[in-house]
Amino acid sequence: MDDRNDRRRPAARLALGAALAALTLAAADAPVAPDFALPSLAGTNHRLSEHRGEVVAIVFWASWCGDCRRELERFERLRRTYGNVGFVVLGVSLDDEPAQARALAAAAALGYPVLSDPGKEVARTYRVDDLPLIVLIDRNGVVRARHDALDEREERGLMVSLRDLIDE
Amino acid sequence: MRTSTKAMLLTLWALAAFVAMAQAGAQDAPAPAAERSVLDAEVQELRREVVDLNRDLFMLEEDLLFPASTQIAVFVSMDVGTFFALDSVQIKVDDKEVANYLYTVRELEALRRGGVHRIWLGNLKAGEHEIVAFFTGKGTHERDYKRGATLTVEKGVGAKYVELKISDRLRKLQPEFVVRVWE
Numbered sequence: 001m002d003d004r005n006d007r008r009r010p011a012a013r014l015a016l017g018a019a020l021a022a023l024t025l026a027a028a029d030a031p032v033a034p035d036f037a038l039p040s041l042a043g044t045n046h047r048l049s050e051h052r053g054e055v056v057a058i059v060f061w062a063s064w065c066g067d068c069r070r071e072l073e074r075f076e077r078l079r080r081t082y083g084n085v086g087f088v089v090l091g092v093s094l095d096d097e098p099a100q101a102r103a104l105a106a107a108a109a110l111g112y113p114v115l116s117d118p119g120k121e122v123a124r125t126y127r128v129d130d131l132p133l134i135v136l137i138d139r140n141g142v143v144r145a146r147h148d149a150l151d152e153r154e155e156r157g158l159m160v161s162l163r164d165l166i167d168e
Numbered sequence: 169m170r171t172s173t174k175a176m177l178l179t180l181w182a183l184a185a186f187v188a189m190a191q192a193g194a195q196d197a198p199a200p201a202a203e204r205s206v207l208d209a210e211v212q213e214l215r216r217e218v219v220d221l222n223r224d225l226f227m228l229e230e231d232l233l234f235p236a237s238t239q240i241a242v243f244v245s246m247d248v249g250t251f252f253a254l255d256s257v258q259i260k261v262d263d264k265e266v267a268n269y270l271y272t273v274r275e276l277e278a279l280r281r282g283g284v285h286r287i288w289l290g291n292l293k294a295g296e297h298e299i300v301a302f303f304t305g306k307g308t309h310e311r312d313y314k315r316g317a318t319l320t321v322e323k324g325v326g327a328k329y330v331e332l333k334i335s336d337r338l339r340k341l342q343p344e345f346v347v348r349v350w351e
Contacts, residue, residue: 037269037270037272038270039255039270044272044273045255045256045270045271045272045273046272047270047272047275050272050274
């Protein structure tokens with residue numbers, strides 16, 4: 001029995017090592033979400049890297065974008081549902097004037113921080129070419145999905161990937 | 169090699185490893201507790217070695233990128249901070265912006281508890297240099313507040329450390345910004 005265990009242990013260890021190495025290499029290839037710090041409409045500053053360990057959805061939007069409000073409200077509902085299991089939403093407004101964003105954020109009764117990026121530096125970093133843009137980031141800070149405005153089918157897909165990320 | 173091919177090969181490798189592991193596991197159902205604890209200790213040891221190696225590499229990288237002969241570091245600290253709520257600090261060296269940092273609530277709390285933040289690490293050649301720090305935030309009565317502090321440093325052969333300290337001047341009920349060089 002002991003001999004058999006001794007023979008199998010190196011094989012198991014080798015396999016474990018190979019699996020860990022493969023996973024490490026795969027993780028190294030994954031795009032890590034670029035860190036940023038932005039002021040919120042409430043006056044406090046927020047840094048993405050402080051949410052490491054949580055699933056983060058960044059919603060890029062602007063007050064002049066028709067589809068954005070629907071997404072902002074959708075993510076407010078999701079935050080209420082999954083907020084206590086480590087799901088965080090950060091809205092990033094690309095409005096030139098924070099007052100424009102503030103009016104819409106107040107009307108939509110958003111409970112998550114709405115950050116202001118009037119210089120569009122963060123938007124450029126995340127290659128935002130259409131609004132709204134939703135970026136899903138896992139607990140290790142890796143970008144896992146990017147979505148435009150969601151239709152019903154895409155919303156189901158988003159819910160599946162969101163639950164998977166929360167369960168990881 | 170293309171990224172997709174590389175990712176596929178990695179996935180296959182991981183799968184093969186997983187199958188091998190599953191087979192090894194299936195042959196001997198429950199591993200004895202002693203063996204498991206030995207394996208666990210080995211994994212912990214491996215993890216500790218990786219952490220040590222990572223630290224050594226980090227130090228080596230810093231030594232290579234910022235040799236002591238040219239290294240200069242600027243730190244921000246805060247003592248009480250009742251009369252000033254810090255928002256951001258901008259550093260200019262010889263009129264060139266080298267750092268612009270926004271402080272979050274957590275970071276401010278860490279500074280208030282005695283933490284020190286290294287805001288900039290860079291290289292300067294020997295000689296005289298002017299460092300200007302701009303502090304932006306809210307002063308008393310929630311008023312926007314911006315103050316600058318200037319320091320002229322003589323960079324020698326050794327590493328130079330500069331501290332930007334925000335403290336309360338109780339007599340005047342005003343914040344005070346002190347820039348000093350650590351000897």
